[in-house]
Amino acid sequence: MKTKTLARLVILTIILVIGLSVITAQTSSVQAVGAEVEIKANLETVKTAAGLPGEAAVGSDNIIKTIGEVIKVFLGFLAIIFIILVIYAGFLWMTSAGDDAKVTKAKGLITNAIIGIIIILAAYILTSFVIGAVLDSTIVTSTSK
Numbered sequence: 001m002k003t004k005t006l007a008r009l010v011i012l013t014i015i016l017v018i019g020l021s022v023i024t025a026q027t028s029s030v031q032a033v034g035a036e037v038e039i040k041a042n043l044e045t046v047k048t049a050a051g052l053p054g055e056a057a058v059g060s061d062n063i064i065k066t067i068g069e070v071i072k073v074f075l076g077f078l079a080i081i082f083i084i085l086v087i088y089a090g091f092l093w094m095t096s097a098g099d100d101a102k103v104t105k106a107k108g109l110i111t112n113a114i115i116g117i118i119i120i121l122a123a124y125i126l127t128s129f130v131i132g133a134v135l136d137s138t139i140v141t142s143t144s145k
Helices: 002-050 058-094 100-144
Strands: none
Touching (some): 002 058, 002 100, 058 100
16 A cells, blocks of 8 residues: 555656656746847847838737747746645645544645646646647738738
8 A cells, every 4th residue: 555655656756847847948938038039129129220121020929929928937837836735735644644634635635736737737738739829820921921
């Protein structure tokens, strides 16, 4: 029985570490996108000052990207909250000293946190797909005109 519980905790820890890695990578991506937006804005300023013609659809891409990145960061913060919840539940379980009420509460918290992480990952995947599809359609529309 203890072996199964230990195996479950190890698997849960691996899942949480992978989830945290995805969140960290996404945060780095958001910072890189922020730098990219700033560079594009500076290039637009130089292009305008030089009197070169501009594209009408350039600003819409930045707004859509920004909205997508804000949603992804928000989902990342939610995932961090659920990871903290799982750690708290594990601590509660380990310090229960055999008290069935505390163990039941900890199991419920872990179950709810895992369900929450699954929902957040599904929302992240859906958001990435939708924002990618919108950006692709915007790029196709702006280049075909």
